[in-house]
Amino acid sequence: MADTVNKTLDPRLNRRGFLKGCTMAAAALGLSETMVPKMVEAATSAQRPPVIWLHFQECTGCSETLLRGAHPDLARLILDIISLDYHETVMAAAGHQAEEAMHQSMEKNAGKYLLVVEGGIPLAENGVYCKIAGKNAVDILKEVAAKSAAIIAYGTCATFGGVQAAKPNPTGAVGVDSIISDKPIINISGCPPNPVNLLGTILHYLTFNRLPALDGLKRPKFAYGRRIHDHCERRAHFDEGRFVEQFGDQFHKLGYCLYKVGCKGPETFANCPVARFNNEAGVWPVSVGHGCIGCTEPNFWDTMTPFYDRIPNVKIPGSGIIEDADRLGTKILGVTAAAVGVHAAVGIGKRLIKGKSDGGE
Numbered sequence: 001m002a003d004t005v006n007k008t009l010d011p012r013l014n015r016r017g018f019l020k021g022c023t024m025a026a027a028a029l030g031l032s033e034t035m036v037p038k039m040v041e042a043a044t045s046a047q048r049p050p051v052i053w054l055h056f057q058e059c060t061g062c063s064e065t066l067l068r069g070a071h072p073d074l075a076r077l078i079l080d081i082i083s084l085d086y087h088e089t090v091m092a093a094a095g096h097q098a099e100e101a102m103h104q105s106m107e108k109n110a111g112k113y114l115l116v117v118e119g120g121i122p123l124a125e126n127g128v129y130c131k132i133a134g135k136n137a138v139d140i141l142k143e144v145a146a147k148s149a150a151i152i153a154y155g156t157c158a159t160f161g162g163v164q165a166a167k168p169n170p171t172g173a174v175g176v177d178s179i180i181s182d183k184p185i186i187n188i189s190g191c192p193p194n195p196v197n198l199l200g201t202i203l204h205y206l207t208f209n210r211l212p213a214l215d216g217l218k219r220p221k222f223a224y225g226r227r228i229h230d231h232c233e234r235r236a237h238f239d240e241g242r243f244v245e246q247f248g249d250q251f252h253k254l255g256y257c258l259y260k261v262g263c264k265g266p267e268t269f270a271n272c273p274v275a276r277f278n279n280e281a282g283v284w285p286v287s288v289g290h291g292c293i294g295c296t297e298p299n300f301w302d303t304m305t306p307f308y309d310r311i312p313n314v315k316i317p318g319s320g321i322i323e324d325a326d327r328l329g330t331k332i333l334g335v336t337a338a339a340v341g342v343h344a345a346v347g348i349g350k351r352l353i354k355g356k357s358d359g360g361e
Contacts, residue, residue, distance in 0.1 A: 018043075021077040021199065028200040028275055029212065029222045042206040043081040049206065050105055050113040052144055053087040056130050056137040057164045057173055058119030062155035063089050065192040065277075078199050081206065082114070099133050106147050114205070115148040117141065117176050120157040120164045124172030141179060150184040150211060151176060154198060156295055159187035159219075166301035177218060186211050187218040189270075191295035196275040197223040215269070217298065223275070228265035228292050231273050234258065241317045252289060259316075262308040263291030270296040 022039045026032075031039075055063075067075045067090065084090070085105035086098065093101055105113060119137075122129040127136030135143075145151055153159045153176040164173035177185050188197050201220055204212045212220040229235065237243070237257040244252040244261050252261075259266065263286065272284045272292070286292055294304035304311075 017073040018077060018080075021074055022203065024074075024196060025200040025203045028196050028271065029204055035207070039203050039207050043203060045206070048081060048083040049202075050085050050109040051082045051116055052085055052102060052105060052113055052148070053116040053118065054140065054144060055088050056117070056119030056121050056141070056158070057171065058155065058157045058162070060089055060118070062118045062157075062192045063087070066195045066198065074195050074199060078195065078202065082202060085109075085113070102144070106144065110147040112149055113147070114202075115144055115151045116154050117151060117158045118154050120161045120173035120175065121179060122164070122171035122173050124170065129171040138179060141176065145176075145180045145183055148183060150186070150205070151180060152198070152201060153177070153185060153187045153218075155193050156189045156191045156300065159189040159217075160298040160300075162191065163301050165299065184211055185218055186214060186220060188223070189217075189219060189296040191300075193296075194223070194270075194272065194275045194277060197271070219269075219296075223271045224269045224296060226269065226271070228268045228270055228272055228286075231271075232265050232286060233273060234286060239317055243316075247289075255289075258286060258289075258291040259314065260310050261291055262293075262306070262310060264294035264297075264300075264304050264307075264311055265292040266314045267304075267311055268292050268294040268297055 019036070019040065022036050022043060023033065026036050026039060053063075066078065086102040088098065091098060091101070119130075121127075121137045121141055123138065127138045130137040132140060156162045157164060157173075158176055160175045161169070161173040161178075164171055165175075175187070177187070186201060188201060190197075197220065200222060201212060204210075204220075204222075212222055215221050215224055217224075229238070232238075234255065234257045237255070238259060242251065242254075242256045244256045244258050246252070247261060257263070265286065273286070276282045276284045276287070291307070293307050294300045297304065
């Protein structure tokens with residue numbers, strides 16, 4: 001393999017960056033490093049999988065997160081291992097030329113291409129709230145999905161409707177799987193989603209020729225299999241009963257748990273504490289002092305708001321693990337002392353009885 005994998009898109013993506021990306025994806029997937037060469041082989045295949053990327057009701061934040069920020073290598077790695085045949089934001093063509101490119105790819109790669117969908121799909125008023133090239137989003141989605149091999153719904157708008165689906169949802173926005181039922185669908189939720197999860201999903205598909213294992217919401221288990229609360233770097237403070245009472249207080253500056261100021265980590269499933277964002281910076285909202293808002297969960301605009309109120313039914317530890325351990329230790333010592341005392345008393349009693357017996361009583 002040449003030292004520079006991608007000379008056409010960005011010379012900064014050299015072999016080291018390419019291997020780093022594959023290793024990062026393997027780690028996210030929970031695979032051992034021994035799988036990295038197999039993933040590299042799949043990713044460097046001459047036959048790159050064709051991808052058609054559709055935009056509907058959204059802010060393009062999912063694409064922006066992928067393409068900008070501190071992820072140049074990651075974005076170009078993803079764009080290098082796929083053949084991006086249609087993407088309204090980054091493609092040079094426009095208008096009729098763009099539509100022609102999409103339909104040419106659909107015919108040429110029928111049954112083989114991946115369809116990535118970004119944005120919710122409005123159903124109200126016959127879909128009039130989102131139209132492209134004279135067609136509404138529902139018809140476009142059905143047409144392109146019909147010849148696809150699989151669909152990746154990218155971002156919370158495409159997976160669950162997003163902010164457009166918040167009450168009263170005037171446009172009738174829904175996610176992809178509310179419309180398409182006869183194709184494999186994988187939901188990569190988040191507002192925005194982490195590009196690492198998209199890379200992991202694509203590399204898994206290329207390496208094993210199938211989508212990764214999914215949870216009940218069609219999300220890849222490798223990315224959404226654990227609650228944020230369970231692997232948050234502030235979890236120890238929660239267990240110890242140390243909380244931020246209000247933003248800016250001394251406990252906030254000390255990095256205490258953000259549950260009391262609205263963090264939704266106890267009810268949110270995602271790998272944000274591990275995958276993180278912005279590459280070298282390696283940060284995520286909780287690490288920089290803002291609570292999780294639960295953006296990977298269905299209807300989070302309705303179920304997770306107000307964002308700065310604590311969620312109910314979460315048991316707050318009455319005391320910390322260390323304190324509990326100390327109290328338990330004290331109890332153990334007390335029990336031990338009592339046992340020693342009883343043992344000593346029994347011994348003394350036995351000696352007294354024995355002494356009386358020896359005395360010829």
